[in-house]
Amino acid sequence: MKVAKEMSVKNVNNFYFSLREEVESSNHVVLDFSDTVRIDSSTAQIIISASKKVMELGKSIRFIGVSSELEKLLKLAGIKLQ
Amino acid sequence: MGDTGLTEVFLNESKEIIGNLENDIITLEENRDNQEIINRIFRYFHTLKGSSGIAGFNLIYEFTHNLESLFDKVRSGDIKVSKDIIDILLDSIDWIKGELFDRSDIDCSAEIKIDLSKRIYECMGSIPESEEENGDFLSEVGAYSGVGEIERYFKINAIFKENIFSNGIDPLMIIEDLGGFGEVLISNIDQKRIPDFYKMDPEKNYMSWEIIIKTFHDEMKLRDVFLFVMDDNKIEIENVTEQYAEVKDYGYLTEKKLGEILVEHGLINDTDLEEIVKEQETLKIKLGDIVVQKGIASTKQVDEALQEQFNIKKKLENSTVRVDSVKLDNLMNLLGEIVIGQASLHRVSEDLDEAESFSLKNALYGLDRVTREFQEQIMSIRMVPIGPTFEQFKRFVRDTAHTLGKEIKLKVEGGDTELDKTVIEKIGDPLKHMIRNAIGHGIEISSERKAKGKSSAGTITLKAYHQEGNVFIDVIDDGEGISLSGVKKKGVALGLIPVDENSKEKIISLIFNPGFSTTDEVGSLSGRGVGMDVVKTNIEELRGSVEVKSKEGEGTLIRIKMPLTLAIIEGMLVKVGSSILIIPLLSVIETIQVKKNDYRTVEGRGEVILVRGEYISLVRLNVLFGLETEITNPWEALIVIVESDGERIGIMIDDLIGQQQIVIKSIDNSITTSRSISGATILGDGRVALIIDIHGLVEEIKNY
Numbered sequence: 091m092k093v094a095k096e097m098s099v100k101n102v103n104n105f106y107f108s109l110r111e112e113v114e115s116s117n118h119v120v121l122d123f124s125d126t127v128r129i130d131s132s133t134a135q136i137i138i139s140a141s142k143k144v145m146e147l148g149k150s151i152r153f154i155g156v157s158s159e160l161e162k163l164l165k166l167a168g169i170k171l172q
Numbered sequence: 173m174g175d176t177g178l179t180e181v182f183l184n185e186s187k188e189i190i191g192n193l194e195n196d197i198i199t200l201e202e203n204r205d206n207q208e209i210i211n212r213i214f215r216y217f218h219t220l221k222g223s224s225g226i227a228g229f230n231l232i233y234e235f236t237h238n239l240e241s242l243f244d245k246v247r248s249g250d251i252k253v254s255k256d257i258i259d260i261l262l263d264s265i266d267w268i269k270g271e272l273f274d275r276s277d278i279d280c281s282a283e284i285k286i287d288l289s290k291r292i293y294e295c296m297g298s299i300p301e302s303e304e305e306n307g308d309f310l311s312e313v314g315a316y317s318g319v320g321e322i323e324r325y326f327k328i329n330a331i332f333k334e335n336i337f338s339n340g341i342d343p344l345m346i347i348e349d350l351g352g353f354g355e356v357l358i359s360n361i362d363q364k365r366i367p368d369f370y371k372m373d374p375e376k377n378y379m380s381w382e383i384i385i386k387t388f389h390d391e392m393k394l395r396d397v398f399l400f401v402m403d404d405n406k407i408e409i410e411n412v413t414e415q416y417a418e419v420k421d422y423g424y425l426t427e428k429k430l431g432e433i434l435v436e437h438g439l440i441n442d443t444d445l446e447e448i449v450k451e452q453e454t455l456k457i458k459l460g461d462i463v464v465q466k467g468i469a470s471t472k473q474v475d476e477a478l479q480e481q482f483n484i485k486k487k488l489e490n491s492t493v494r495v496d497s498v499k500l501d502n503l504m505n506l507l508g509e510i511v512i513g514q515a516s517l518h519r520v521s522e523d524l525d526e527a528e529s530f531s532l533k534n535a536l537y538g539l540d541r542v543t544r545e546f547q548e549q550i551m552s553i554r555m556v557p558i559g560p561t562f563e564q565f566k567r568f569v570r571d572t573a574h575t576l577g578k579e580i581k582l583k584v585e586g587g588d589t590e591l592d593k594t595v596i597e598k599i600g601d602p603l604k605h606m607i608r609n610a611i612g613h614g615i616e617i618s619s620e621r622k623a624k625g626k627s628s629a630g631t632i633t634l635k636a637y638h639q640e641g642n643v644f645i646d647v648i649d650d651g652e653g654i655s656l657s658g659v660k661k662k663g664v665a666l667g668l669i670p671v672d673e674n675s676k677e678k679i680i681s682l683i684f685n686p687g688f689s690t691t692d693e694v695g696s697l698s699g700r701g702v703g704m705d706v707v708k709t710n711i712e713e714l715r716g717s718v719e720v721k722s723k724e725g726e727g728t729l730i731r732i733k734m735p736l737t738l739a740i741i742e743g744m745l746v747k748v749g750s751s752i753l754i755i756p757l758l759s760v761i762e763t764i765q766v767k768k769n770d771y772r773t774v775e776g777r778g779e780v781i782l783v784r785g786e787y788i789s790l791v792r793l794n795v796l797f798g799l800e801t802e803i804t805n806p807w808e809a810l811i812v813i814v815e816s817d818g819e820r821i822g823i824m825i826d827d828l829i830g831q832q833q834i835v836i837k838s839i840d841n842s843i844t845t846s847r848s849i850s851g852a853t854i855l856g857d858g859r860v861a862l863i864i865d866i867h868g869l870v871e872e873i874k875n876y
Contacts, residue, residue: 099337099375106374113369131344131379132337135366143369145467158248166347167379168361168438170473 097133124155134167198566204253331380331406354387433477508835559587579629589636602707606647614651645732654722684708743834746825749801759814759866768807
């Protein structure tokens with residue numbers, strides 16, 4: 091699933107529902123951050139919660155295309171790259 | 173530039189960091205994906221940058237800033253470790269070393285720096301930042317807050333309200349801003365506050381942070397970041413500098429439990445941890461297993477945390493206090509004076525009446541015990557592991573091997589073996605000579621090795637271990653070995669051995685002769701015949717010995733044997749005339765009396781005595797040192813049999829006084845240049861006794 095370039099509370103609902111579908115339909119959720127330059131707290135908390143959920147369901151989640159800048163941000167947001 | 177004290181601290185610290193960097197870079201070359209080494213190198217550059225800024229070494233600051241940026245890209249995986257990068261890093265280290273410790277090439281320094289910076293930018297695929305952009309380093313490292321000011325650590329708890337997004341505030345951005353004031357060491361999210369994925373409202377905030385930040389700024393500066401959210405949200409800032417006081421690069425001065433590390437990694441929060449600990453107490457299984465079973469973390473994540481815990485523990489164990497070695501020497505000298513003072517008191521006790529003598533001896537007995545313990549403690553402080561000395565040769569081997577087009581690996585074993593610091597300081601040069609020989613003469617080029625069925629890369633092994641109260645250092649190479657026939661041919665040509673000499677040991681020992689070399693061609697590396705004789709002399713000055721074993725086509729082993737310490741020895745006190753001399757106990761085999769019939773004078777060998785069927789040379793100390801004695805006949809005297817390098821000699825003495833620990837005092841060359849004397853000590857009655865150097869004595873006899 092491709093993540094938008096700039097993630098904020100303005101487009102977080104779209105992201106949330108797309109991710110819900112992905113979590114329900116796929117055993118291996120992949121979030122593609124190739125185009126993403128920034129995420130905000132609203133996106134971060136969804137990713138954290140989704141990660142917990144896929145673990146509970148015995149599924150997996152993976153992040154790809156993470157730039158070094160974004161990686162720093164993800165780390166600050168408490169998201170560990172798998 | 174900063175004040176001298178600060179500069180000195182910086183230079184000392186830099187020397188250590190640079191040494192570690194060199195080792196890690198060389199290791200990285202062979203393990204290019206090792207993230208742990210990559211992270212460590214990044215941290216070293218970061219520390220070097222910060223310290224240089226504080227100490228006022230602006231050029232170093234600027235340069236290490238670039239190296240840090242380069243390595244940040246390596247760390248994030250944007251740039252792969254390549255030979256080019258390794259070369260740039262090593263060349264950069266050389267430039268930094270030159271800038272800090274050797275300003276002899278100052279004219280070229282600026283040019284080299286420009287060239288290196290260009291190479292760094294090319295690697296990063298970016299253009300250099302302007303000087304202006306780099307100019308704010310002082311504020312970045314906190315220099316404006318006062319030179320030498322320590323870093324502060326703050327713990328920040330930030331719980332934001334659910335509706336904070338509607339005010340256009342993003343907590344993550346606030347946390348990011350905090351990072352601008354220092355380094356965010358720990359960033360924990362309270363995951364308990366984040367609801368189930370299916371039950372969350374994406375537009376509501378559930379995020380709250382616990383952060384540990386390292387900064388030069390004060391609390392007010394940090395509070396400013398929360399200016400617009402302070403009133404409506406729960407923000408707590410606590411100064412935790414004492415708790416997190418950093419010990420250089422050794423991490424933080426607290427041992428950590430696995431749970432704490434998992435919390436730091438953001439895998440669990442404090443509440444989770446409490447629950448897991450309770451479960452652990454009930455189930456009696458390991459915390460890591462519970463975490464994995466519950467699916468909170470993967471086995472790999474737990475293993476990583478366990479490794480981190482182990483590393484912290486190890487580093488804490490290695491925590492040291494930096495002490496000027498001169499102070500240590502002074503302490504040792506003072507202890508020597510105490511030992512001498514005690515010996516004086518023992519002597520005084522002999523002159524007292526029985527009751528008083530008994531009381532004094534009793535008191536001295538207790539004092540002796542404490543002094544001995546004290547001495548052992550000081551000795552243990554003087555003992556340092558040889559590992560860092562070994563490690564420093566990795567760079568030397570790499571560069572020299574590259575120059576000669578050879579492929580050579582340096583293997584280090586027994587780096588934890590401890591030696592007296594004086595030995596460590598003096599062993600470097602001899603080791604370098606031996607390694608240089610192994611690279612130049614020993615290890616073959618790859619094609620030659622392959623043709624012989626050997627691996628393409630040669631190995632030089634440095635191995636240290638303790639055995640029988642001595643320290644052994646082996647330098648082993650799996651090269652072509654020493655050609656016995658070549659050494660013999662040269663030895664015969666130089667008139668050092670007869671044509672019919674067949675003793676392997678004697679032939680091989682020729683390599684220790686001054687000027688002896690089987691290589692006709694003089695190169696930059698070896699072939700001048702200067703080297704192994706220097707090695708032998710240096711080792712013997714350390715009261716050690718060198719032994720060589722070699723097999724043609726298979727390799728060479730050079731074994732150095734040295735005493736554990738150079739400061740104190742167990743000595744045998746002997747009397748010759750009215751003088752007292754000391755023979756190191758380690759060299760003594762036995763003390764005997766010879767019969768008149770067992771004494772001979774042999775043409776070409778001088779005086780000899782028969783000991784267990786073997787004639788050994790006899791040395792008269794009175795003759796050697798010009799002492800007057802009434803006992804002139806060997807059969808009326810005592811003979812101390814000593815051994816050096818497998819050669820035994822008998823030393824003629826008047827009487828044996830006893831044995832005791834001897835504090836060695838060095839003596840000036842103006843007093844004696846005799847190789848038979850290694851130093852002196854002060855006896856209890858204030859008299860000076862000379863210490864006999866058995867190696868030197870044997871050598872001197874050979875030259876008679």
